[in-house]
Amino acid sequence: MNENHTHDKALLREIERRLTEGRPTGDPLLDELAGTLPRADAGFQADLEQRLLARLDIAKSSTPEEPARMTANTLSIDTPTRRGPSSLTMAAAVMAVLVIVGLLVFMTRIPAGPEPFASGIIGIDQDDTPPGADESLLQETATETQDELLLQATAVIATATARAADEDTLMPAISGPLVPVVITLGEILPGQLVDADALAVTWWPPEIVPAGVYGDPHDLIGLYAAGFIAAYQPLTESRLAESLEDIGRTILLTPTVVPPTDVDAIGRTILLTPTVVPPTVVPPEALPVQATPTPVSGDPPSPRRIPLQASPLPPTIPPSFTSTPVPTPTTGGPSG
Amino acid sequence: VRTTLTIQEERLLAERAPVDPAAFHQLYQHYFPRIYAYVAYRVGPAPDAEDLTAEVFVKIVEGLGRFEYRGEGALTAWIFRIAHNQVVQFYRRRSGAALPLSLDDLPDIESDLPGPDDALQRKERFERLRGLIGTLSSRRQEIVTLRFFGGLRNHEIAHVLELDERTVASHLCRGLEDLRSRYDDETGGAVPTEKRDSDREQERQS
Numbered sequence: 001m002n003e004n005h006t007h008d009k010a011l012l013r014e015i016e017r018r019l020t021e022g023r024p025t026g027d028p029l030l031d032e033l034a035g036t037l038p039r040a041d042a043g044f045q046a047d048l049e050q051r052l053l054a055r056l057d058i059a060k061s062s063t064p065e066e067p068a069r070m071t072a073n074t075l076s077i078d079t080p081t082r083r084g085p086s087s088l089t090m091a092a093a094v095m096a097v098l099v100i101v102g103l104l105v106f107m108t109r110i111p112a113g114p115e116p117f118a119s120g121i122i123g124i125d126q127d128d129t130p131p132g133a134d135e136s137l138l139q140e141t142a143t144e145t146q147d148e149l150l151l152q153a154t155a156v157i158a159t160a161t162a163r164a165a166d167e168d169t170l171m172p173a174i175s176g177p178l179v180p181v182v183i184t185l186g187e188i189l190p191g192q193l194v195d196a197d198a199l200a201v202t203w204w205p206p207e208i209v210p211a212g213v214y215g216d217p218h219d220l221i222g223l224y225a226a227g228f229i230a231a232y233q234p235l236t237e238s239r240l241a242e243s244l245e246d247i248g249r250t251i252l253l254t255p256t257v258v259p260p261t262d263v264d265a266i267g268r269t270i271l272l273t274p275t276v277v278p279p280t281v282v283p284p285e286a287l288p289v290q291a292t293p294t295p296v297s298g299d300p301p302s303p304r305r306i307p308l309q310a311s312p313l314p315p316t317i318p319p320s321f322t323s324t325p326v327p328t329p330t331t332g333g334p335s336g
Numbered sequence: 337v338r339t340t341l342t343i344q345e346e347r348l349l350a351e352r353a354p355v356d357p358a359a360f361h362q363l364y365q366h367y368f369p370r371i372y373a374y375v376a377y378r379v380g381p382a383p384d385a386e387d388l389t390a391e392v393f394v395k396i397v398e399g400l401g402r403f404e405y406r407g408e409g410a411l412t413a414w415i416f417r418i419a420h421n422q423v424v425q426f427y428r429r430r431s432g433a434a435l436p437l438s439l440d441d442l443p444d445i446e447s448d449l450p451g452p453d454d455a456l457q458r459k460e461r462f463e464r465l466r467g468l469i470g471t472l473s474s475r476r477q478e479i480v481t482l483r484f485f486g487g488l489r490n491h492e493i494a495h496v497l498e499l500d501e502r503t504v505a506s507h508l509c510r511g512l513e514d515l516r517s518r519y520d521d522e523t524g525g526a527v528p529t530e531k532r533d534s535d536r537e538q539e540r541q542s
Contacts, residue, residue: 008509012490015508019487020340022448029512029519031449033484036462038376038443040368044386048393049364053357055397 178203180215181234188229191244194220199235212237340487341366343408350411354400364393367412371419372443374486377466378423378477382443388426392419413495416486420478420496437463468518476511483508 018025018034025031186198199217213234214220223240233239341349349366352359371392376385395418403414445458453461469477478497482488490508494501 008505011509011512012505015483015512016489019484024450028523029516032461032465033480033515035447035449036458036465037369037373037446037485038382038385038462039446040372040376040386040389040443041382045368045372048390049361049368051390052364052393052397053360055394056354056357056360056400 179206179209180204181209182214182217182220183232183234184229186231188225190225190227192225194223194225194235194240196221202234204234210234210236340489341412346408346411347405350400350403350405354403360400367396367415368393370485370487371415374416374419374481375423376443377462377469377481377485379426380437380463380466381441383441384426385443388419388422392422395422409489409492409495412488413492416482416488416492416496419486420482439463464522468515468522471518472511472514476507476514479504479507480511480515 014025014027014030015034017023018027018030022034024035180201181204182199183202184194184198185200186195188194188198196217199220201215201217213236220235220240223242224244224246226239226241226246229235229239349359349363353363354360368389372385372389375388375392376382379385379388392415396415399414399418403411405411439456439459442459442463444455445462447453447458447461469480472480475497479493482493482496483490488496490504491501493499493504493508497504499507
């Protein structure tokens with residue numbers, strides 16, 4: 001037993017020495033066992049390492065909720081069954097925040113004290129109004145301002161809903177009979193020509209649609225803002241005018257369409273996308289009287305038609321609504 | 337020369353390899369030759385050895401993130417337990433007797449033995465050794481291949497096979513004795529084939 005034990009210990013030491021030092025021991029069996037090692041193809045080894053590193057990246061990026069399940073041949077990642085909040089839920093939350101913020105902003109703009117709207121909204125007793133104030137006028141103004149607020153909030157809600165439902169088409173997010181309402185996506189200054197690019201169609205319940213709204217952006221082409229129009233407001237007839245004269249404004253320059261040209265390598269003129277030079281709005285007091293626009297073809301001086309007649313584009317389609325190339329004569333090209 | 341990792345190196349590899357490609361590269365470079373050699377001795381043909389080695393490393397990548405280092409040799413034991421299980425599954429999947437192998441199917445062999453030998457001779461030696469090892473009991477086959485081709489120490493083999501370290505040592509010694517007996521029978525003494533051939537050549541020349 002002791003002899004066996006001693007022999008085993010010697011053999012184990014011999015094995016250890018052969019494997020760690022790599023020197024032949026003189027024992028043919030041990031030397032052959034330790035010195036005959038299968039070697040993998042280097043290409044296989046490198047290729048496998050690359051594949052493993054790729055899998056390691058996937059496994060690393062998997063969260064505990066998304067466990068990576070790998071087999072010898074395939075790798076699949078479980079799709080989480082629990083989904084996050086839907087886009088409509090998010091849209092509703094955004095809408096709520098927008099309405100609250102809008103209300104707060106609007107409220108902070110109302111100066112405290114004798115302002116009629118302040119008393120109407122925040123419940124200040126009517127007895128607090130300054131002596132001499134016209135009560136009927138105050139009530140009327142307060143009602144108008146409340147309507148304005150309601151309109152603004154509704155516009156914000158409708159726009160946010162429509163955007164959340166479908167950003168491309170701005171289709172309604174709720175079912176039921178709805179009517180299209182054109183709103184502006186940005187502020188429009190008094191006397192500014194309505195920019196068709198800054199319009200969007202939203203869908204409103206009929207009972208809250210203000211009177212005189214537009215349902216088609218094309219109907220607004222060539223109209224001017226009668227006053228300041230905030231972003232996301234519905235555009236109504238009362239807020240727009242067909243000419244600047246109607247709103248006591250005039251323009252210094254007629255909007256023109258400048259067909260930009262370029263010359264190609266062989267000298268031909270190439271027409272590029274037309275550029276619309278917007279009219280400059282100037283207060284009437286700053287302008288001479290003769291600076292009003294001149295009609296092109298004897299028609300009444302309608303600002304709606306002036307830029308369109310001066311344009312090479314069809315008169316009913318604004319430049320922003322079309323990408324049709326405009327035919328233009330070439331110059332300097334090779335003939336026949 | 338077989339290199340071994342210190343306990344610090346092994347722990348660092350275990351911790352960093354799941355998240356650090358450089359650490360994984362070191363782990364791969366350290367274990368790939370040993371895994372491949374062990375698997376090749378156990379299964380034989382190079383294509384099978386490559387498939388199994390790939391499966392082993394896929395399992396390693398899969399489990400590295402969850403592996404907890406628990407002392408010296410833990411990483412090596414874990415990796416070779418995966419390899420051992422894959423070999424066991426390979427033989428379970430394979431139905432029927434193994435087909436006779438041609439030398440072309442065998443993997444290339446690396447040799448540090450003195451004396452001239454070409455690739456073909458090394459492959460013949462590899463196949464002969466495989467045949468000898470195959471005569472042992474399955475337990476001793478496993479221990480001998482893990483020790484000589486996987487490069488595991490006895491306590492690591494004990495971890496892999498869930499045996500006592502002394503049992504591993506005993507199986508290893510008894511297995512080598514059996515091998516030596518058969519080896520001597522085959523070679524006509526304790527002289528390797530290549531050496532015997534060269535001796536005969538020298539005798540003929542003298």
